Amino acid sequence: MVKTGFMQILLGILVCCAAAGLPLFVGGDLARAGEAPGKAPAAASSPVAAPAGPVAAPAGPVAAPAGPVTAPALASWLESVKNATGGIPRQLAILRTLPKLAGKFPEFLPIDKAKFDSLSYLRVADFASSDWDFKLNVSKLKKVDPFDAVIQITGADTVILAPEQGDWKILRKVEDEATVVHSGKGPASLTPDAIISWLFSSFNWDGVVLAQTSDYLLVGSSTAALAQPQIQALAVSNSEDKLRLSAAERKGSGLLSLSENSGGFGVFDIVVLGQGVTKIMPGTKVILEKKK
């Protein structure tokens, strides 16, 4: 939401500049050279990998979202997050192996869950507990498809298959089938930072809208990216049902500005929406400004 008339004008100019192919953010490089999909992310201490491909700013005249600026009601906010569907990866299971035959156990990648969970809004299933849960429920899983069993046991919506040899795969359940939504070379190391970087790089976005209330958006992203003060972002149009974005799909539908952040969660103000855009749906992907 526009805070002042001056801000409205200023942001309108920014959006127009972006549409004309001019640098969008002051001091930022959101519209930057593409990076090959699947490229290994930087090491744990490196910044979040740059998303691939250029980003087009929202087209057409600027429409400011209407409504009073009030704090979101907690209950309805959470409820909308809980029931939000679409391409929002939230709970991950990271496997070394995924057997094909029912009744066989997958092998989980040993990973520091506490560290991993602190790096982004994403949560990973604890490998030790998941492995043990398979053993505790062995009699109940004898006839269950291994992928379904992983989802049942871990509660994961997204499964990362990370073999020692060969490409890593991101799998999701699509129309009741385990589907590979991305495949590529894995990260250079198995540290939580490297895996988080690899994930966002593979997704080709920096954050995802978990909920919208009034002029606020709750966005899940990486802790490192949201740690940058007063960062701005673009909501990508028609991206709510897509797990992974191609370069051509990275078109903006709204301009956002970070107002609060905690860990991998940030509250963004909607600064401006593209023409015809009245709401940013949960699941909408977000490209963050990259400050130097």
Add this chain to the structure above:
Amino acid sequence: MRFLKNIVLLLGFCLGPTAVAEVIDAGHLRIELDTKAGRALPKGKKKDKYRKQWKSGCQRLGAALSAGKGPFGFGAFASFSCFRGADLVSGDKKDSAWLVTVVDGKTEAKFVLKHKDHRGYSVVAEYSMPSSEFTLEFFADDEFADSVAYALLESAPMGRLLTKSDLSGSPPQFKGRYWRAGKAKDFKFTVPKSPEYLVIYRLQWAEAEQRWRSDVVGSAKRVSVLPPKKEKKKKGSILVGGEVVYETTPAVAAALEKGNLWAQSSAGPGAQHKETAEQLKEAQIALAAAAQSGKLGDFLLGKFDLLSSLLSSTASGYVGLRYGRQVLPGVGGLGTLLNKTSIFGLLVEIRGGPAKGLRYYYDLLPKAKATVPGSGGPVDTSIQFSRHTLGYSFDFDPHLLVDRVTIDPKVGVWTFNAKLPTEIDGDGLVSNTANFRLGTTVSLGLEVGLEELSDWYTIRGWYGINSGFSILKTGGKVTSNQFGIDAYFTAGPTIPLFGVPLKTALMAFYFFESVNLSANKPIGELAPGDSSISGVSYTVGYAGIGAVLSW
């Protein structure tokens, strides 16, 4: 910012895999003797004895299942109470999510651990072993109680409780007692190895998903095993003490500050099920053999050695002899001959040990002769057969209508020789006969039986088919379809013979048999235009009595 933190906190909850779940802590256990599925209660003084045996046995089992008091420190329950059906026998009558059912059945003894949620009970672990009328007495043996308790705990989602007070030292260690040998100077059965590694965790039951969910906090490694030592008693020695020591991590110690934890073999619940089931069966066979010989007390004191016990068990079996006469009314020359037939039967069955289920049958139809009126004067006819058969009996309890279903495939030799009337003239006189000399045939058979069991009788309905194929050129094929009913009554006395108690029983039987004989070549002299005769069929019904010895 506080608002956001609340969101994040609650988001974590929303994003997690579970909704509301039952946190599993050491609770109360109900141990129940299933009086509906079990054998009928004995009468008179035996009834009181049986009840006392259950009370005592239940308390020993309950103690071995209690937290920290089981073998290797296993044990998961804070308290227990014993029931006989719905009747409280000992302990408090309080609600429990955990139930151990003991079925002292007619065909098998079962120990079942169940967990209850709002949907009802579900089976967590189950063990069964051959039935014995002495099963409840076996619990007088601590070693047997440990075997049953460990079998159930090893298969359960939680094996042993770990409390803050269990830990000591740095690095932190905890202990558990060793397997008990009871009153014997040595272990009577195979003692399983304590788990080398334990997983330590918190446990929940997610009812909506019907799944166990854990929060693993660490592990433990077995660092020492101190076997029990012999301690001298008045007339010998017994095994006492012994412990298993595990070492864990400070993280586990820290987690224990927040509450009790569970530990289970890292191989997973039920990973040793096959081995523990075998060990339980081994114990049951030895105990049953000792009890049947009236030497259970000596066996528990280690004075009746296992080998003798096992040999005795292997030798346990059954011999039945029976005699029956043909009772169906016969018609014509063939009927006259068949009315003169009778049958002897012998059945030997091995009921214990490795050869359990092996059966030997001998059926003999002694030669019966009849001179029947023929077209050209009196005609001699005869029939005789004998059959040696080896069979193997598979049986199971269908839990429906009958107590046991048996399936016995058989193979053997069948000698069949007969001279039978094959044609009669218009006056009903025999005009032709044929020799069916099949010699020794290879016989294949299958028998299916349905049994209703009680303490004093067994009713058995059965159907059998036997087919003999002659290897002689002049031979042919004989097929017999039989169905019948046997009734056994354990009415006789028990006779000791060479130290083995022989039980006697009486039996009555009836069976109907349809025999089909076919020859390899046409029978008799054919007149031009006659069709050939390829065989003869007849039906008989034998009723009779018999005697049975079992040991």
